[in-house]
Amino acid sequence: MEFGDKIKELRTKNQLTQEKFAIRLNVTRQAVSNWENNRNLPDLELLILISSIFHISLDELILGENNVNNMTEKLIKDGSKTRQAKLNMITTLIGAFLLLFGCACIFIKTNSVEYIDTSGILHENFYLLPIGFLFIIAGLIVFLVTGIRFIIDSIRNKK
Template structure:
């Protein structure tokens, strides 16, 4: 199986299990055209679909993709892109939460009682805002370092 490409491997596994393209497509909840395009090497499934196919036929991922350098490279690239996207989403979320802490703090009413004591009910918003902003900036920097390193 090592000298086969991914399309031939999918087709072999499907036919060995006596399934039509339509039956496989139904099991994977994709179109028959998707299965056909995989088998004819017009397109490659994403990592989640490859895992699902391996589970469906009770074979290892190695068996399914072994020897198909194009498929292996795509899976590695997909995983890298997902990691980068997650870092970006985390970074933006942290920055937004930090900004919201500062904004909330600005609209929180503080008061001074008759003894001259300052009462701020949400005093923790400013330090939290700095914490989230700092974390967001660090995550953003890590995202770009990872992005540059992959080039």
């Protein structure tokens, strides 16, 4: 049974009109109609409220008769999108950190003073330049890979 059919069956069994049901959920009657006609699906918060109104478990509401229906597919897809968004955010933060750290190394190198001590040893922090450039390149690679993955995922989702 599709999710819309399940909602309609539960609503009519409890003698609720679409209007009364919509008022209890604080949504429009059109939203309820769209759910029942499988045009749209409710959010997770509304699913919890619906299950409490009809006194059924979320499993029974979402899964129905142990078949994967459109609501189950939506929840799986939403979870996948959430994980991908978190991964994109984390990699973007890592890339930004690498870029900032690389720029800080180069900034410190350019503003530091080289000197020769009394025993004739040159004190210079030259190592900061390659480290700074290495971090900048690593940060750019992270941004590039994240951007390419985002573009590929966008193209896949359009198909």
